[in-house]
Amino acid sequence: MSAGAQRGAGGLPREAGGLRASLAGLTTRGRSFLAAGAAAAACAYVLGQSQLLRVGLLLVVLPLICVLALHRTRHRVSGSRRLTPSRVPAGGEARVQLRMENISRVPTGLLMLQDRVPYVLGPRPRFVLDRVEGGGRREVSYRVRSDLRGRYPLGPLQLRLTDPFGLVELTRSFSAYDTLTVIPRTEPLPPVRMTGEANGYGDGSRRSLALSGDDDVIPRTYRRGDDLRRVHWRSTARYGELMVRREEQPQRSxxxxxxxxxxxxxxxxxxxxxxxxxxxxxxxxxxxxxxxxxxxxxxxxxxxxxxxxxxxxxxxxxxxxxxxxxxxxxxxxxxxxxxxxxxxxxxxxxxxxxxxxxxxxxxxxxxxxxxxxxxxxxxxxxxxxxxxxxxxxxxxxxxxxxxxxxxxxxxxxxxxxxxxxxxxxxxxxxxxxxxxxxxxxxxxxxxxxxxxx
Missing domain, CATH: 3.40.50.410 (von Willebrand factor, type A domain)
Structure with a gap:
């Protein structure tokens, strides 16, 4: 599988390590095969049974071949995650859509897809993708919810590769993650007027910038579209350019x-x-x-x-x-x-x-x-x-x-x-x-x- 850094919401999974890390991916079945093969080979040497030795070698070699095959696998897949919405109230649900795309011409084998989520959002989602043809894509989705407010990371996305015999299992992780923000629950409030305060806009909050009398007018330069009836001729004569009376502007409480x-x-x-x-x-x-x-x-x-x-x-x-x-x-x-x-x-x-x-x-x-x-x-x-x-x-x-x-x-x-x-x-x-x-x-x-x- 190709290495690479995930950009934004998608990218290529990075390698988990070298051959030694691949050997560490042996499952319980694979380790049992190795142990059984080693025991059979030892018994064959003591008893002088060549047929038993062949069985022992087969049991030892099969897991090692699977390790080498998965280690050399070079599937090029791209993954992305879409979170909708990214901000939800406590108790609300968000939908996470995962998209996997095979960007190579070689079809993939069995892929196990897993996304890491905090336990408060629910169980960790796991999906099995049977076979993705070259240039093909697969989309899966799951939902998350939390009764506790907070910010929760989603990801990184992980791919688990396994061989047909179930002897080796390797994990490849993407690097990007998303954040789900769970905000407090809110409820609509009745439109009442609190003591000592007017509404946010209105007569109680308007401040006129032009006071009574022509001498107290605060003019401004004429702008295209202004009503010509608002032209202040005295200021126009004083400044040598067309000036208009400034409109009343609302001041927010x-x-x-x-x-x-x-x-x-x-x-x-x-x-x-x-x-x-x-x-x-x-x-x-x-x-x-x-x-x-x-x-x-x-x-x-x-x-x-x-x-x-x-x-x-x-x-x-x-x-x-x-x-x-x-x-x-x-x-x-x-x-x-x-x-x-x-x-x-x-x-x-x-x-x-x-x-x-x-x-x-x-x-x-x-x-x-x-x-x-x-x-x-x-x-x-x-x-x-x-x-x-x-x-x-x-x-x-x-x-x-x-x-x-x-x-x-x-x-x-x-x-x-x-x-x-x-x-x-x-x-x-x-x-x-x-x-x-x-x-x-x-x-x-x-x-x-x-x-x-």
Whole structure:
């Protein structure tokens, strides 16, 4: 089999080694043949039986001939993998299509195709390709799914060659692999207006660049297609070229989704744990506010952010879709942090350049936070985050509540309410859509306990 590096999703399998590696490919049957042949030859020498010696030599030589034949096999095959889609929500399925092509004129023998996948995606897929004619191709497919979010490598693709007697089995591996990204589960949220914030676009977020009076008009150079009724003649005379009044431009409202990832703030693990609920809820919130026209960023308790370039807020259009993919990829692999407090997130909110840009406009946008356990000090830090936000909503996941013990969260909710937050307690298994509706209908600065709906 020809050696070569796999490029992109396809290529040639590389050799596993020299003749010594081929000898290591002897199966249990092949090793038994060698052992039986050696024993027969030894007995023939002791007993002086020439016929037994011939049998022993046959048993020894046959596996060695198979090793040499497979070692010298020069099938030229190309393999490719197509993953559809490459990003799926937890519990969703992705389809993997494998394509093998014989790029030589010599037909292949029996080929065993195997793709390496992590155990969380299911059993390792194996296929048997009987015979591929010269220039022919074969396509096989399988499906993978995972209930756990993360990034999982698929590959490299392996070919297993065997002889007709099953005495030798050699493995040839391709070099390329693909990555399946399993993002958190999301759910559609009702279109409610959060306290203290207008929609992403609209009257509440428009800023006119041209104030009243001709002297305050900010003109720009005429562009082909501009309405001639917008020509500003005074500026045209002043600058010596055709100038027009600049149109009002929409300014996108901003929203920050804060996810508390502290390890000590959550108990339990698995798809039904409080932390996984918070991650899924944060993902649903991000997609929802992006659809509403907000400029969004994702912030964690460590102060790290994801969204636009440099960790800033997302932009509109195609960039917004790219930002959504970036934040979903971030949430796919987010884990617990070793931090014990929320001070880094508080500092990021106070010093963010994106927030400073909106400070003069009456608030720093909408802040939606998902907190785990809050002690007295962290509740105070969280309360101070509300000071520069146009609106703030907190979903608090108390470990005692999720463990079936008496709730300890009421005092923390009251502290957040006094600071102006709309704070909700999250019981185990609560549907986030219903909690989102409650948050939108709650008056400013209220604390409420969510229900199962």
């Amino acid at each position: 901003k929203a920050t989704v804060l996810l508390d990832t502290r390890h000590l703030a959550y108990e339990g693990a698995g798809p039904d744990s409080a932390f996984e609920w918070a991650v899924s809820a944060a993902a649903s919130t991000l997609l929802h506010v992006l659809e509403q026209g907000f400029s969004v960023r994702l912030l964690t308790d460590t102060g790290d952010s994801a969204g636009g370039e440099g960790g800033g807020f997302s932009s509109g259009g195609q960039e917004s879709a790219e930002a959504a993919g970036l934040m979903m990829d971030t949430l796919a692999v987010v884990g617990h942090s070793d931090g014990s407090g929320l001070s880094a997130a508080h500092d990021a909110l106070r010093g963010g350049a994106g927030f400073a840009a909106q400070g003069a406009a009456g608030g720093d946008g909408l802040l939606i936070a998902f907190f785990g356990d809050l002690d007295e000090a962290q509740a105070e830090t969280a309360a101070r985050m509300r000071q520069r936000s146009g609106g703030a909503v907190a979903f608090v996941l108390d470990s005692a509540t999720w463990a079936g013990e008496p709730s300890r969260v009421e005092e923390r909710l009251r502290r957040l309410r006094d600071a102006g937050w709309t704070a909700l307690s999250v019981p185990p298994g609560a549907p986030f859509g219903e909690l989102w509706r409650q948050a939108g209908n709650a008056p400013l600065g209220t604390a409420t306990s969510g229900g199962r709906g």
